Structure formats: structure tokens, C-alpha cells
Amino acid sequence: MPTPKQETLTRTTRSLSLIGAFRVSRSVAAGMITIAFPYLILRRLHDTALILGLLYTAGAMATALFGLVFGFLTDLWGQKKSLIAVGLMLPLSAGLVFISRWLPALFLASMLGGFSATGSLMGGGVGGAAQAPQVVALADLTARGRRTFIFSLFTFISGITAAIGALLARLFTARDVFAAAALISLLGIACLFPVHFSEYRGRLGRLQSKTIIGKFTVTGVLNGLSAGLIVPFLIPFFVIVYHVPKSEMSVYGFVAGLLASLAVLTAPQLDQIWGFVGSIAVTRGVGVALLLLLPLVHDLPLALLVYFVTPALRVAAMPVQRAAMTELVRGDELGRALGLSQVGRLAASSGAIAFTGAMFDLSDIALPFYAYAAIMACNIYLYIRFFRSVESREEQD
Numbered sequence: 001m002p003t004p005k006q007e008t009l010t011r012t013t014r015s016l017s018l019i020g021a022f023r024v025s026r027s028v029a030a031g032m033i034t035i036a037f038p039y040l041i042l043r044r045l046h047d048t049a050l051i052l053g054l055l056y057t058a059g060a061m062a063t064a065l066f067g068l069v070f071g072f073l074t075d076l077w078g079q080k081k082s083l084i085a086v087g088l089m090l091p092l093s094a095g096l097v098f099i100s101r102w103l104p105a106l107f108l109a110s111m112l113g114g115f116s117a118t119g120s121l122m123g124g125g126v127g128g129a130a131q132a133p134q135v136v137a138l139a140d141l142t143a144r145g146r147r148t149f150i151f152s153l154f155t156f157i158s159g160i161t162a163a164i165g166a167l168l169a170r171l172f173t174a175r176d177v178f179a180a181a182a183l184i185s186l187l188g189i190a191c192l193f194p195v196h197f198s199e200y201r202g203r204l205g206r207l208q209s210k211t212i213i214g215k216f217t218v219t220g221v222l223n224g225l226s227a228g229l230i231v232p233f234l235i236p237f238f239v240i241v242y243h244v245p246k247s248e249m250s251v252y253g254f255v256a257g258l259l260a261s262l263a264v265l266t267a268p269q270l271d272q273i274w275g276f277v278g279s280i281a282v283t284r285g286v287g288v289a290l291l292l293l294l295p296l297v298h299d300l301p302l303a304l305l306v307y308f309v310t311p312a313l314r315v316a317a318m319p320v321q322r323a324a325m326t327e328l329v330r331g332d333e334l335g336r337a338l339g340l341s342q343v344g345r346l347a348a349s350s351g352a353i354a355f356t357g358a359m360f361d362l363s364d365i366a367l368p369f370y371a372y373a374a375i376m377a378c379n380i381y382l383y384i385r386f387f388r389s390v391e392s393r394e395e396q397d
Contacts, residue, residue, distance in 0.1 A: 011196050012141050016150070018191045019137060020157055022083070025188025026090060026130070027158040029181035031165025033094060035253050036177035037115055038236050039246045044174050045101060049236060053357015055110045056232045057350045060224075062111030064346030066129035071339015074133040075332060079140070079197045082133040082335075087189045089113060089129065094182035098175060128346070132338035139326040139334065140198050147326055151319035152267035159264060159315070163257025170250035209329045213337045215386040216325055217344040222379035224345030228352030229368040229375070230291060231314075233360060234307060240360060242300050256308050263312035267319035276324040279317035280383050287313035288376045295366035324387070 041052045066086070073082045093113025096105055109115070114128045135151075142150045169177050207213060235253070238244040244252070270279040287310045294306055329337045356368040 015141055015195045015197070016138075018195045019134070019141075020154065021191040022087065022188040023134070023154060023158055024161045025184050025186075025191075026087070027161040028165035028168070029090060029094060029185035031162035031167075031253070031257065032169045032172075032177045032181045032184075033113070033115060033165075034162070035166045035169040035235070035246070035250050036172075036174050037097075038239060039249075040097070040174040041106075042236065042239055043246070047103075049233075049240065049360040050357045051103075052236060053232075053353050053360070055106060055115065056357070057353045058107050059110040059113065059115040060228065060346045060350040060353055063114035063128045064343040064350070066114070067131060067342035067346065068339040070129055071132035071335045071337075071342065074136050074335030074339075079133050079137045080192060080195065083130065083137065084189060084192055086130045086133065087185075087192065091182040091186040091189075094178045094185065098178040098182065101175075128342070131342060132335045135322060135326070135338055136335050137195075137197060140331070144327060148268050148271050148319050148323040151322045152264045155264040155267075155315065155319055156261045159257055159261030163254045163261060166250055166253035166257055169253075170247045174246070207333050207336065209333050209337060212328045213333070213340060216329075216337065216341045219379055219382055219386065220341040220345035221348045222375055222382065224347070224349035225352050226372050226375040226379065227314075227345075228349030229356050229372045232353055233356050233368070236360065237294065237365070238303070238307070241298075241365065242303070252304060252307065256311050259308055260311040260315050263316040264319055266316055270317055271320045271323070276317075276320050277383050277387050279320045281380050283313045283316045284376060285380055288373045291369055292373055295369045 037055075038052055041047045041055065042049070066089070070082050070086050073085075089112045093109040093111075093115070096109040096112070100106070138150055138154060139147060165181075168180075172180055235249060238249060238252070267279070270283070273279075274282060290306050290310050290313070294303055297303070325337065325341075326334060352368075359365070359367050
């Protein structure tokens with residue numbers, strides 16, 4: 001006869017496994033879409049980098065809005081219903097791309113699916129509107145001291161399966177990828193129905209964690225601005241500058257995704273060695289220095305090396321950041337905190353995406369990279385200023 005403690009542990013493990021399966025299905029679909037979408041626009045439909053940038057901008061802006069809405073719904077409506085509702089948006093968007101090449105339909109699909117390519121699934125990339133309910137669910141199922149590990153494990157799972165999705169994209173035409181992505185992401189929603197969520201209801205009104213939420217929102221805005229300048233255009237960069245075919249880019253995308261996935265497993269160690277602020281400063285600072293090489297050195301092997309390494313550096317400390325946020329913000333305000341941070345990040349990224357799309361269209365490839373470096377340097381400074389003292393108090397406690 002299992003004890004109540006054993007029953008609780010079994011139920012928690014099962015719930016985490018089912019959420020993981022939901023996450024896997026979305027990640028595979030997202031990896032396929034991330035590779036296929038720019039090729040569909042630039043090669044199959046023969047549109048410009050500016051049109052691609054505007055599609056990404058629409059996706060980022062819509063993800064910001066939906067992320068805010070589902071952040072509030074997570075606190076006020078419940079985790080399960082919010083996750084199922086937001087989960088349906090990705091297969092709907094992929095199915096729409098499959099059945100229509102009409103440009104307004106592609107804009108609608110980009111908005112529903114969040115085809116912004118501004119980061120990972122938990123950072124607001126393809127399907128990023130589901131970030132808030134997922135993070136809240138994981139935090140609720142996990143003890144405080146294990147959250148960095150759980151976030152790093154789930155981010156690893158997302159990254160590795162997204163990398164597999166990128167590799168699978170080479171098996172389909174640029175259009176048929178979206179039919180496969182729709183079916184795969186739809187299957188994952190069934191995994192949510194048996195999950196046991198410890199539902200609770202927050203209250204509308206003044207946020208007691210508003211100061212810390214404001215700090216995370218400000219740094220999120222700069223994160224989004226920098227990501228929007230570069231991240232959605234790394235694959236188009238190789239398409240435009242080096243004319244890399246889709247079959248090869250799928251392999252390179254798999255390698256970059258694999259390295260990024262392995263990098264997030266180091267998050268618990270980064271947290272122990274450098275803490276939240278130090279992990280952000282070191283990993284993203286090195287990434288900035290490497291990305292500056294892309295417009296300066298016209299050498300494909302070196303450019304690919306930078307492409308392989310920089311996504312890993314950008315996401316390595318993300319689980320540490322997520323864990324810090326769940327610890328510093330009240331539990332019944334966490335969904336709204338994540339939604340507000342995401343709306344700031346993605347609203348900023350949408351303008352940056354449009355800017356880089358215009359620069360690429362004018363063949364001014366280098367300027368977005370220089371702007372990225374300046375903004376990231378400012379962002380790292382603000383992380384140190386905002387959170388160093390808070391982190392020190394947490395360590396003393």
C-alpha cells in the first residue's frame with residue numbers, strides 16, 4: 001500500500017511526464033516550422049526579406065498579446081484550460097499555411113502560431129504564447145530548490161526535439177512541412193487531459209510584486225529588442241549571404257539546436273558557480289562578441305561555427321532566469337508577471353524584426369548586428385543593477 005507521500009510523488013511525476021509529452025510535440029512542430037517558413041517565403045513564393053520580416057513582426061506582436069492574455073487567464077481561469085486553449089493555436093496556424101498561400105492568410109497563421117523565430121518555445125519563439133501557463137504549471141509541480149533543474153531539463157527536451165524537428169523538415173517540401181507540424185502538435189494536446197493541476201485563482205487588482213515584475217519587464221524589453229534584431233534572421237542570413245540550400249540548413253539547424261539543448265543542462269551548475277546575474281552576464285556577453293564576427297568575416301565555416309555556438313550561449317542561463325522569477329514573484333501573480341514580461345519583450349522584438357527585415361532588403365546586413373551588441377551590453381548592465389542586491393539578500397536568507 002503506497003503512502004500518501006508516495007502517491008503524491010507518483011502523481012507529480014506522471015503530470016510532469018504528460019506536460020513533457022505536450023512540450024515535445026510542440027517542439028518538433030516548431031523546429032520544422034522554423035526551418036521551413038523562411039524557405040517558403042523567400043524561395044517558393046519569391047517574396048522579399050522585408051515581407052518575411054513583416055510576417056515575423058506580426059507573429060511577435062500577436063504572441064505578445066496572446067502571451068499577456070494567457071498569462072492573466074492562467075492566474076484567473078486555471079492552468080489546464082489555459083494550456084489546452086493556447087495549445088490549439090499552433091496546429092491551427094500550421095494547417096492554415098498548408099491550405100493557403102494567400103498573403104493575408106499567411107499573416108493570420110503567423111499571428112496564431114507566433115512564427116516570430118525570436119527564441120525558444122519558452123522564450124517566445126514559435127508557439128511562444130504558451131509560455132506562461134507552462135512555466136506556472138512546472139513551478140507549481142516542483143519544489144523551490146529543484147526548479148532550475150526542472151526548467152533546464154524541460155528546456156533541454158524542447159531544444160533537442162526542436163532540433164529533431166529541424167532535421168525532419170528536410171524530408172518534406174516547404175509546404176508539406178506544415179501539414180506534418182499541424183498533426184504532430186495536435187497530438188500533444190491529448191496529453192494534457194489526464195494531468196492533475198493544483199488549480200488556484202488569483203485576484204485582479206494591485207500586484208504586490210509590481211517592483212520586481214517591472215524590473216523583469218524592462219530587461220525583457222531589451223532582450224526582445226536584441227533578439228528581434230538577429231535571431232529571426234540567422235537562417236535568412238545564410239540563405240541570402242551564402243545561398244545555403246534547405247537540405248543543408250536543416251542539418252545545420254539540427255546541430256545548433258542540439259548544442260543549445262545540451263547547454264541548458266549546465267544551468268544548475270551555472271547557478272551554483274555564478275548565480276542568476278553572473279550566469280546571464282557571462283553567457284550572453286560571450287555570445288555578443290561572437291555574433292559580431294558574422295558581418296565582419298566572410299567565411300562560411302567560421303560563420304557556421306558562430307551559428308552553432310551562439311544559440312547555446314543565449315539560452316544556457318534561461319532556466320536560471322526562469323527559476324529566479326518564480327522565486328521572486330508571488331505564486332498567484334506569476335502568470336501575469338510572465339505575461340507582462342513577455343508582452344514587453346515581444347512588442348520590442350516586433351519593431352526590431354521590421355527594422356532588420358528592411359536592412360536585409362537594402363543589403364545593409366551589418367547594422368543590425370552592431371545594434372544587437374550595443375543593446376545587449378546595456379541589458380547586461382541592467383541585470384547587474386536590478387538584481388545583484390536582490391540576489392544577495394536571497395543568498396543570505
